[in-house]
Amino acid sequence: MSTQAYGYDILHNPRFNRGTAFSQDERRKYRLEGLLPPGVNSLAIQIARTHTELAALDSDLQRYLFLSDLQARNETLFYALLMSDPATYMPIVYTPTVGEACQKFDHVFRATRGLYIPIDARGRVKELLRNWPEQDVRFIVVTDGERILGLGDLGVGGMGIPIGKLALYTACAGVPPSVCLPITLDVGTNNASLLDDPLYLGLRHERVRGADYDAFVDEFVSAVQDLYPKCCIQWEDFANFNAVPLLARYKDKVCTYNDDIQGTAAVALAGIYGALRISKQKLTDQRFLFLGGGSAATGIAELISEAMVLEGLDIESARKCSSLFDVNGLMVRSRTDLAEFQKVFAIDHAPINSFVDAVRALKPTCIIGVSTVPKLFNQAVIEAMSEINERPIIFPYSNPTSRSECTAEEAYRWSKGRAIFASGSPFPPVQIEAQHFVPGQGNNVYIFPAMGMAVFATGATRVTEEMFIVAAKAVAEQVSDESLEKGLIYPPQSQIFKASMHVAASVAEYIFDHGLARVERPADLVAHIKAAAYSPTYPPV
Structure with a gap:
């Protein structure tokens, strides 16, 4: 001690x-x-x-x-x-329970954890960062609280997300807790109920936008680089119109990534790789239709496209395999309301305003829900997918459970047991006549803790897109044939630490192979990662 x-x-x-x-x-x-x-x-x-x-x-x-x-x-x-029972405790410290905790944050506030940096501290951000007691911070998970899960703007209540994410960095992949720092950038809130709540703990004004917001974030990133030069910044639960530009602005300058965009994409791609082991089909033969057109949807679609490029397609052909459908219908090129990051996936097609009609017209092999609107994968949608595909891939990935596009039982029952299913939040096993299904949870926890351990063990200078493809493949290859027979396309969460070590080793190998490491390559990479991992034991005095 x-x-x-x-x-x-x-x-x-x-x-x-x-x-x-x-x-x-x-x-x-x-x-x-x-x-x-x-x-x-x-x-x-x-x-x-x-x-x-x-x-x-x-x-x-x-x-x-x-x-x-x-x-x-x-x-x-x-x-x-x-770590004694991750399958039991992960849903409590993170999704879905963390959503309710964030909603009630101001009413159940206890001991403070992490740093709150308000925009009225502009010019003094480095001073606030220095108040953190640790000198060697390697990971910061930061949010501005605007788009917490599928729950919207929760202001400083969003702090539960960085805290929970970093707890899983440690519990699932052994990243030492001493190097982890949760941060909330408080730029105000547009949630009127919070502004009217006398117990609200954040700044009491509407959100700051534009140049002032950008300058504040720039100061934050610069201060982190000055104080913690080996630190990786993970952006978490920013609104789409901030999340995409922030990632684009910093990804080639500092070690950083956005879990909602890249982590979600990687876990979806891992699920697709797992599903293809069941359907015995090729990735390049798949067609994807997304319900939701935000940064999560475009992030998944882009990573799928890049994975297809590695299997022989050119990038333009690969992108044509994915289509997006949002509140205004199918994203077609004639629409005038598309953001720049959405236009690359807009298609030449007549407008379609019904999702089931889009399924019938485009004939996707896989539908992916990232809409945060529950029950939109209704019986008509699942039955249409089942008419088109022998083994339809149904992924309602929205969190928390109350926002899922459908339940596991609905997907299995309406498809007569033929669906290959995974969801963003957990669902219990399903019995359809003689068939027993164990639904998989496409939880980013299969990706970001392992990515964190790989970055920590190698001192990586950057996080690249291809690292997420490597991580997705490493997740999928760990699913046993026995699990696939039950419909489970992800490793069991009870074995998450073992799975994370394997993924971390695969990503670390990529980091060394591509000259992105700050440390010398060890003779035994797996042993090096295991030695770097935190163990929750009381050390001898």
Whole structure:
């Protein structure tokens, strides 16, 4: 234990606190005698006790708050608990429960975590960053809270997303928590209910736009580079009209990526690779129709296109394999309301205003929902997909569960068990007559923690598009034939750490092969990554 703190201070330092796991010798050495009950527990006993406490709570939101308090009190126990049963705890610390926590953020606020940088601190952003106690920050997940999951503008309440994402960096891929920093850039909110709420904790004005916003973000990125030159910035839950330009502005200048665009794209591509193992078809023979035309849709479509290029298509032909459908209908070239990032996927076609009509006209092999509008993959849509395809690929990826375009049971039942299904939020197994299906969750957790570990272990200077294709292939190749028989096209979440280590090694190999690493290539890359990974154990004194 590398701390000079003693007594009460240790018990209030989450990095060093062990609670009842302090031995009698440690209690004497660190002046803890009398400050704890006499009994000494192992970490395993602490995990079991905490699991029992959580099971007794009435709702997942209560469990989320309990775990938030635990993270603020005993970091080792928090991560040991998460890593002991990731399939159980990931939906609590992140989606779908984090959505409700963000909505109620101001009413359930407890211990602060991360940094809040308001736009009225322009000119002093570096000063605020210096208030963070760690000197070697390698990962920042940052949001401005404008497009939280499918829930919209939640202002500073969006901080739950960076906190949750970084918890999964550690729990799922072993990125040390000491190098992770969650940040909210507070530029105001356009959510009137928040501005009228006396408990709201953010700036009480409408969102700042334009040149002032851009200058604020520029100052933030510059300050991060000055203070933390090895840091990777992950953009999270920015509105489309900011997310796409921000990624374009910085991706070739600093180590950065946008998980909503690139991480979502990679996990979707991984699902497609998994689905093709079931249908026995080629990627270049697929046709994709997206419900939703934002940055997530165009990000997935572009990564699919680039993956097709690696399989022999030219980029223009590859892009023609994807079409987008939004609130104003099919994205055709005659429309005048398309943003620049959408135009590349606009097609020459008569306007279509009904999604099921678009399915019948374009005959996609796969539909991907990123609309955040529930139930739009209705019975007519699923049945139309099933008429066109022997094994229709149905991916309702919108989060949280309440925003999913359809449920697993609807997809399987309406397709008579022929759908290859994955969703953004978890659904329980489905029984259709004699068939038992285990629906996969196309959760970005298969991508971003592993990407983080690869960047951390190599000191990567950039995150490239092809790194996400490498990650997608590495995810898909881990799905067993037994899982595919049950319809599961992603590795089981109970094995997420093992899966992440494999993905991280594959991405790290790419980083070294392309001269993007800051460290020398180790003789044993897998061993190097495992050695760099955080382990939630109490170190000897």
